Amino acid sequence: MAEITSNLRTFLLADSGISTAFGTRIYVIKAPDTQTYPFAIIRKVAPTANYMYDGRWGNDDLVQIDVYDDDLSSCVTNAQLIEAELDGYAGTMGSITNTASWITQAPTEEWSLDARHFRSRIDVNIKWTV
């Protein structure tokens, strides 16, 4: 069964600007314990499958993407790269078809005193079919 997060990762890393910034350090659900900045984690917030009488015809998923960096300006810039890539995009996304996507929470930064890094949180709503 296709799902959104791994396909979203594939899609984001296919962008040259994003791959230049992150390398391959965009993860699903969990990042490795030891990490190089910047990195990002993709997590599902609210997956919704829509059904008709003949079965599943579409999905409407809310996804959270957290960008981590020890530098505020690059944290902001890299989060904006992801935002720009996803906001309003419709088309192929890995092995699925994104029929519509839009940002529901623009990048919002916060500083972590303990970890000494910044986090920028983005929420994106993606409607997709297989």
Next chain:
Amino acid sequence: MRIEGGADMKVKFEMNYREIHRKLRNAKLTAQDVSEIGYAGSAVIKMNQKIDVPKDTHATEISVSDHIVQETDIWFVDQIGPETTYAPYIEFGVASRPNYPIQPFVRPSAHGRNKKDAIDAIKAAFGMKVIGKWQK
């Protein structure tokens, strides 16, 4: 609106939209009416948050409540969510610990089928309220 017949195995259904529009205009919903209609949706959202919130001490579940921000005859604004200080960490994770799991329950309460259920409840409450006004 008129529904009649049956004798010829056919029910005749007539609906005059002009008449419906006139009655809707004359329904004159009060702020209390609008509040009751809107609150039908709030109740669904609140219920979904209480169902989906992770339950350990139940403190966050108990804290889920709503605050009416605006209540007039044309506008109803209600904010529904948990009150515990740590609830945002459950919802969004913790910035200092990237691998801290998120357990969202606020955003899902207004997404997908939950959102549709809330809108359906508002529609039903609106229908009941307007029909109640017509009968007077």
